Amino acid sequence: MATDLATELRVLRPDEWDTWYDNLIRAFGGVPEPGEERDLYRTLTECGRSLGVWDGDMCVATAGAFGFRVTVPGGAAVPAAGVTMVGVAATHRRRGLLTSMMRRQLDDVRSWGEPLALLTASEPGIYGRFGYGAASFQLRADIDTGRAGLSVPAGTDGVRLRYAEPADAADAADACEAVYARLVPGRPGMLARRPGWERLGLLDVESLRGGASPLQCVLAERGGEVTGYARYRVKPVWEDGGPEGTVELAELGALDPLSDAALWRFLFGIDLTSRLSLRNRPVDDAWQYLVSDIRRCRTRQRDSLYVRLVDVGAALAARTYQAPVDVVLEVEDAFCGWNAGRWRLSGDAKGAVCERTSDAAGLALSVRELGAAYLGGVPLTALAAAGRVRELRGGALAEAAVGFGSAVAPWLPHGF
């Protein structure tokens, strides 16, 4: 542990940001970020919520915590610390610096009154010990658009598509943001946009394009209103047998099924391309139910958003339950002992209460499993089958598993 080191853990001062960020970049391999990206993260860093560990004048560890609001089942926007920029200098690794930052950070998040902490992990093995569970997944696909066709619903032809300048506020950017804002309450895991974050999806640095085009944008319109957008790049490939270009989707949002289908049909059909590459879509994305051959789409999933309940009572009361639940949970939380013990959760689709109780428990689980199940994307029954949730009262598991589920899969549209 860190006790053998003369290190100091403290809140980041704005004038220390460059040194602090350089340590982070080095922890991630040392390849400098393009200036635009670095400038954006400089602007977005919330220094008063960020931590650094210093060994003399050397920064040797970093961790930040954005002040987000995340959609939970039922549609509420719950305050959540977006844990980010975690890095420990390789010279100081495995001496407990990460653990000391996680300790301080979760204490801080609790004192800020934020019931949740969120993160995306560079490696899945790091954060379980601190009570984070993988709660949402991203769908990835490499679609052979030469073989997999798309049959769209009647009425799709009535959607007008037009090219727009992605970063131009008047042309496209504001309209895309408006669509995004309307989608946020409808899907657990989505983050209400904070000022400046709209720039992330518009970053378009040539050195990061890997030979693909600049970012392109197509808007879907119905009745003169923008009802959807797609941002993508095209990477031309010229084979002896003909053109085999790839469409790389960056982002797509649509307010209704026809606009959604029109945008997917467009992406499937761009001339001189035969592949559509998706790296982060919801696991229940609708296009999967329009394709003629899902095997040619090479779909797979990857862990995405990790959730940590910082305040079990407040977090469980902040979401709704799709079927009535009345269950006592015996919660184990070795890292944040204030959560440990028995909680009675009573709730339904309208709201919930979660309070301390001494009644007998129906389910026993750790806070990590609660985090995994919290957004409705990981069934408690599956966690029980894995031995991670124990049923102590007959019927409690089925009742809680149905209640905790979500009709819409949780999804985090972008990293942070």
Ligand SMILES: CC(=O)SCCNC(=O)CCNC(=O)[C@H](O)C(C)(C)COP(=O)(O)OP(=O)(O)OC[C@H]1O[C@@H](n2cnc3c(N)ncnc32)[C@H](O)[C@@H]1OP(=O)(O)O
């Ligand atoms: C939200 C984000 O920003 S994700 C980005 C995370 N950062 C990176 O991946 C950058 C490269 N890696 C690093 O900077 C560091 O190796 C870190 C941050 C992952 C770990 O920092 P350290 O200070 O070495 O961790 P610390 O010494 O506190 O380790 C605590 C425990 O976690 C374990 N651990 C640390 N890193 C890992 C890992 N990558 N995989 C699995 N276990 C790990 C340690 O073995 C230790 O276990 P123990 O308590 O059983 O002994």
